[in-house]
Amino acid sequence: MSSVFKALADPTRRKVLQLLRRGPAGAGELAAHFDVSKPTMSAHFAVLVAADLIEAEKQGRSITYRLKMTVLEEALLGFAGTFGLAVTRKAQDKRAARAPGEKP
């Protein structure tokens, strides 16, 4: 269960899961949505596969990922997205409220 929480803690991985809700997708197609390097995306995919939230299936030279979440894990993803978003906004608001010369 801790691996699931670890996987859901990262916003990039949560976005990957949200993209996979539409249907199975290739690794390249998923990576195109993010401004990170391909090795970093591979590491994110590995964490999600280890948590058994997605399934990778190799067909020829391409890898297809698809969602493999239970209903409760999906509900957890929704909660994590909501609260994660709230935390991010709070941090952004704090940063914006700080004076430019002020030390963090």
Place this chain on the structure above:
Amino acid sequence: MNATTSRAWAIGRSAIVAVLLIGAWAAMPLFFPGHTAPEPMLRFLGMLTGLVVVVQANAVPKALGPLAAMRCNPTTEQALRRFAGWALLLGGLGYAVALLFAPLAYANLLSGALMGLAVLLVVARYGYAMAGRARAGATHRFAIPAVRPGSRWPAASATDAPRPRPGPAARPRRPCPAPRTRLPPAAAQRRRPAWCRAGSPRAGIRG
């Protein structure tokens, strides 16, 4: 444990749980002959039945077959599984809560209505997918929408469909290049090796 064994184990486990639950309900008159079972017992068994449905429904979206062996559209299949999981889980939860807290006179009716609604929704969603298949005239079990550009799998909606690419017949043909003009005789003579130029003293002599 391979996929076939795990599937067989899952089916066997579900069958055992179902037999135990039905057995518990059937054994109730044996334990309380002549009068109805006490209310806490009825509520507990009802709640247990609802929770079994919740546990089984929770795992519905996670039970996946290999993509290569899939005869239907994976996107539709995933959407159906997710919908069935959510509907049955909420139905089972409603069943358990209704049997636990509602007055016993209405609890059976209410719980049955909630569970029946969940099953009806799943059947309706499946029927909608089948109707889509019929509309599309597909040979698969489910309708296959248009392919999203850059994706190997069909898109969720037809609005993502790529524009049709012009085929070979519709593509405008390029004008044929002008035929290569032959070199004037003098230039052609110059380009020929000395041993084969006409009129040359070395004509026909190689080396």
